[in-house]
Amino acid sequence: MRTSAAARATPRAGVIEVWIVPFAERPRPDDLALLDASERAAASSFCAPLLAARYAGGRAAVRRIVGRALGMEPAAVPIGRDRCAHCGQGPDTAQHGRPRVALAECTLRFSLSRTDTAAVVALADGCDVGVDVEALRPANLAALGRHALSPADRARIDQAPAAQRSRLFFRSWCRKEAATKAAGIGIVTDLSAIDTAPHDGGPVRISLPGPVASTWQVHDLRVPEGHAGAVAWPLSAARSLIQHEGEAWQGGA
Numbered sequence: 001m002r003t004s005a006a007a008r009a010t011p012r013a014g015v016i017e018v019w020i021v022p023f024a025e026r027p028r029p030d031d032l033a034l035l036d037a038s039e040r041a042a043a044s045s046f047c048a049p050l051l052a053a054r055y056a057g058g059r060a061a062v063r064r065i066v067g068r069a070l071g072m073e074p075a076a077v078p079i080g081r082d083r084c085a086h087c088g089q090g091p092d093t094a095q096h097g098r099p100r101v102a103l104a105e106c107t108l109r110f111s112l113s114r115t116d117t118a119a120v121v122a123l124a125d126g127c128d129v130g131v132d133v134e135a136l137r138p139a140n141l142a143a144l145g146r147h148a149l150s151p152a153d154r155a156r157i158d159q160a161p162a163a164q165r166s167r168l169f170f171r172s173w174c175r176k177e178a179a180t181k182a183a184g185i186g187i188v189t190d191l192s193a194i195d196t197a198p199h200d201g202g203p204v205r206i207s208l209p210g211p212v213a214s215t216w217q218v219h220d221l222r223v224p225e226g227h228a229g230a231v232a233w234p235l236s237a238a239r240s241l242i243q244h245e246g247e248a249w250q251g252g253a
Helices: 037-044 049-070 141-148 151-159 162-183
Strands: 015-022 079-081 099-101 108-114 118-125 130-135 204-208 214-220 227-234 240-243
Touching: 015 049, 015 227, 037 049, 049 079, 049 099, 049 108, 049 118, 099 108, 108 162, 118 130, 118 227, 130 162, 141 151, 141 162, 151 162, 162 204, 162 214, 162 227
Parallel strands: 015 240, 108 130
Antiparallel strands: 015 118, 079 099, 108 118, 130 227, 204 214, 214 227
16 A cells, blocks of 8 residues: 555554655755754764765654654654663663654654665554665675575575575565564674575564564565665564655665
């Protein structure tokens, strides 16, 4: 199901929503105005205008979407971090903890990913969610695969036609990132222990090992040619996916 990119971001029970929000080439004043003081300082620390625009645009996109959902002014939406599920640091101290809406009893969850040209924001009410989008790009798949892929996934990709291997690798990576971000551990876990079935068009189930052992359902996103994307939420949470239509991307890396 596709809706207008300008659709209201009202949270709905039983729905995961995803937005693609294009970046400007330089930080936009209306984006910077939504950031808090520490975020504006972070944005100003980037040497390249595009990097600053990516940072500010992503944070602003989250605040606009969450603000609409909660009936708040975007600039008033407080963003913090959960305690890291992997190392236990936090809350609000670890830089790798899961981002959250820092309001008591708020059940809204979000996840953010970026390319050079767009922010991708996933929104869920009542369950955790993770999203990741990557541009397909040249990579040493053999070297990366030894650390980032399970033995089963490595074999599947090695057996695929050469022209498909990059797409399958980045599909696997996005699925893994989406699931680990939803779990609140990022990619600090053993990536080679996570099987993503990149040959399967999905949705797929992904089980995470270790102290945060859990199972997630992962759906591939509809993204422009040259990209891969995925969104994940708990297998136990009955949800449907709505991807809001946005402007076409112009490349990205």
